Amino acid sequence: MPGILVYALHYEGAINKNSLGAVSEAARLAGELGTEAHAIVMGGDDLTDDLCASLGRYGAAKVLRAKGPEGLAQPVVDAMAKAVADGGYDYALFGGGLLGFEIGAGLAARLGAGVTMEVTAVNVDGGRLVAERPIHGDSSISSSRYKGFGIIIGRLNAFETQEAGSGAATVEDLDVELSEWSTRATMVKRGEQRGVDVDIEGADLLVAGGRGLGKAEGFEMLEQLAGTLGGAVAATRAVVDAGWFPYAAQIGQTGKTVAPKLYLAAGISGAIQHKVGMQSSENIVAINKDANAPIFEYSDLGIVGDLNKIVPKLNDAIKVKKGG
Amino acid sequence: MKICVLVKEVPDAAVEKRIDPSTGRMDRSGERNLNPYDTHAIEAAMQIKEGGAVEVDEIVAVTMGPASAVRALHKAVSLGADRSVHLSDDALAGSDVAATGYALAQTLERESPDLVLLGQQSDDGECYTIGAVLADHLRMPSLTQVIKMDVVEGKLTCERQAEYGYDTVEIRTPAVISVGDAINEPRYPSLKAIMGAKKKPLEALGAGDVGVDISKVGAEGSQVDCGTFKAPPAKQAGTIIEDEDTIETVGKIVAWLDERKLI
Numbered sequence: 279m280p281g282i283l284v285y286a287l288h289y290e291g292a293i294n295k296n297s298l299g300a301v302s303e304a305a306r307l308a309g310e311l312g313t314e315a316h317a318i319v320m321g322g323d324d325l326t327d328d329l330c331a332s333l334g335r336y337g338a339a340k341v342l343r344a345k346g347p348e349g350l351a352q353p354v355v356d357a358m359a360k361a362v363a364d365g366g367y368d369y370a371l372f373g374g375g376l377l378g379f380e381i382g383a384g385l386a387a388r389l390g391a392g393v394t395m396e397v398t399a400v401n402v403d404g405g406r407l408v409a410e411r412p413i414h415g416d417s418s419i420s421s422s423r424y425k426g427f428g429i430i431i432g433r434l435n436a437f438e439t440q441e442a443g444s445g446a447a448t449v450e451d452l453d454v455e456l457s458e459w460s461t462r463a464t465m466v467k468r469g470e471q472r473g474v475d476v477d478i479e480g481a482d483l484l485v486a487g488g489r490g491l492g493k494a495e496g497f498e499m500l501e502q503l504a505g506t507l508g509g510a511v512a513a514t515r516a517v518v519d520a521g522w523f524p525y526a527a528q529i530g531q532t533g534k535t536v537a538p539k540l541y542l543a544a545g546i547s548g549a550i551q552h553k554v555g556m557q558s559s560e561n562i563v564a565i566n567k568d569a570n571a572p573i574f575e576y577s578d579l580g581i582v583g584d585l586n587k588i589v590p591k592l593n594d595a596i597k598v599k600k601g602g
Numbered sequence: 603m604k605i606c607v608l609v610k611e612v613p614d615a616a617v618e619k620r621i622d623p624s625t626g627r628m629d630r631s632g633e634r635n636l637n638p639y640d641t642h643a644i645e646a647a648m649q650i651k652e653g654g655a656v657e658v659d660e661i662v663a664v665t666m667g668p669a670s671a672v673r674a675l676h677k678a679v680s681l682g683a684d685r686s687v688h689l690s691d692d693a694l695a696g697s698d699v700a701a702t703g704y705a706l707a708q709t710l711e712r713e714s715p716d717l718v719l720l721g722q723q724s725d726d727g728e729c730y731t732i733g734a735v736l737a738d739h740l741r742m743p744s745l746t747q748v749i750k751m752d753v754v755e756g757k758l759t760c761e762r763q764a765e766y767g768y769d770t771v772e773i774r775t776p777a778v779i780s781v782g783d784a785i786n787e788p789r790y791p792s793l794k795a796i797m798g799a800k801k802k803p804l805e806a807l808g809a810g811d812v813g814v815d816i817s818k819v820g821a822e823g824s825q826v827d828c829g830t831f832k833a834p835p836a837k838q839a840g841t842i843i844e845d846e847d848t849i850e851t852v853g854k855i856v857a858w859l860d861e862r863k864l865i
Binding site: 287289349350352375376377379381382383384386387388391393394395416417419420422423424426427428457458459460462463464465466467468471472483507516518519520525540562563569576577578579580581582587588591592594595599 | 698699700703704731732733734735736737738739741742743744745746747749759763764765766767768769770771772773774777782783784818824825826827828829830831832833834837840841842843844845848849851852853855856858859860862864865
């Protein structure tokens with residue numbers, strides 16, 4: 279009997295890394311529960327048999343393929359609700375990311391199910407899944423148990439990708455009739471890259487800027503500091519949305535995940551959506567004028583002060599150090 | 603066009619948050635304020651009203667919460683809402699995100715809005731999923747984290763950042779839209795607006811008034827049991843330097859980096 283249904287997001291012929299993590303996690307949990315993990319995908323002709331079957335490598339026993347628009351949550355809610363009605367699943371699992379939050383929450387409403395988001399670990403206890411979720415600035419961890427159908431939405435990068443599966447998954451087409459309201463949203467343009475393409479994932483040293491820079495020009499001093507250090511410049515979502523810096527350099531939930539040797543955060547408060555993209559960095563240094571900024575709770579060296587005063591002087595001092 | 607804006611009262615960011623160990627719920631005492639993210643939703647409503655592309659008949663602020671939540675409604679009205687609706691009932695206490703969304707959807711159903719706006723997340727529970735829950739109950743299309751929205755009669759053109767870059771999505775109303783904080787710079791209320799806020803109509807409703815099935819709400823009706831709060835693994839606290847003499851501060855940073863062979 280099938281047990282866990284996982285949503286797998288894809289774009290331009292490749293499955294999302296967080297979705298692969300979710301499939302791997304579901305397969306592990308299904309093994310412990312003595313049941314199966316199935317994946318569900320939605321899209322057009324780029325969802326080939328091979329692409330769908332490849333989820334078997336991560337442990338999916340079956341892949342349900344539904345035709346529908348890509349990048350929108352509500353059509354997937356329709357498809358998952360149909361699969362649940364047909365197949366007797368007990369849980370739905372999502373990897374971290376924006377779409378998973380929207381689909382998972384919509385599905386909870388549709389099914390009258392329990393939902394937990396930002397989950398960092400899932401365990402089996404008494405034949406049921408228990409989801410752990412850090413709350414309140416990660417100062418406490420709560421565990422969720424489900425009275426009926428359970429929906430678990432992972433935090434970004436929470437589930438490790440593991441090719442522990444035994445081979446190709448069975449691919450089955452799922453016929454879905456979309457609800458009227460799901461068809462009232464249309465994707466006009468998807469995945470538009472704003473700003474120049476920059477590589478931050480290959481950098482050992484990153485200098486990252488946030489809203490605390492005050493204005494787009496604030497990035498000039500970060501470029502100088504990164505140049506002196508021999509690293510690259512990254513940014514938070516807030517300043518990318520504001521058009522101060524290119525999307526390709528964005529860290530966090532809907533951006534890149536990095537783990538450099540040094541992550542120097544300037545004017546970044548450190549909300550969870552940012553933290554999930556950089557918390558594995560080896561050394562985290564933060565400069566912020568607000569002593570209560572959450573980033574100080576997970577930085578190795580925190581400087582409470584005005585970055586406009588500190589960054590230029592730091593740049594000069596490193597130059598001197600490197601020159602001598 | 604009628605716009606409903608969902609608002610929420612949250613603990614002031616300056617007050618330390620804690621869970622009441624006896625109930626497992628958030629201790630909601632202490633200083634409270636309007637969720638700062640919600641001010642962007644109210645501002646978005648005001649800009650549609652003032653923009654002139656569509657005629658806005660009314661902006662209604664809606665909240666669910668205890669008696670004190672009235673202050674969030676007063677703030678919302680001082681920022682431009684025409685009137686407000688307060689859903690409050692002991693039966694709703696302890697509702698999870700799905701149950702809260704259901705109760706709010708019942709409340710919104712009475713208003714028949716063309717557009718429901720909300721902030722991208724609330725500061726306390728981080729439940730930026732509520733828009734999707736609402737939309738499914740209201741049978742409306744929905745999009746979260748919208749940072750640009752063009753409105754014409756019957757249609758919204760929205761932009762938002764998702765996993766692979768920026769998406770542009772067209773939506774036929776009625777719809778539920780969560781806005782991101784980059785969408786606008788909220789205005790400050792005028793003194794006159796603050797003084798006048800308490801005089802604007804405020805409707806107080808109980809669960810029964812909006813047809814909420816109380817077996818589906820509250821701690822009992824919620825489908826998730828949250829419990830066994832535990833502390834996360836202890837992380838060694840970092841060094842904190844208060845910058846007084848910047849030359850000295852910079853010297854300490856360089857030494858710290860040098861020690862770790864980062865320069």
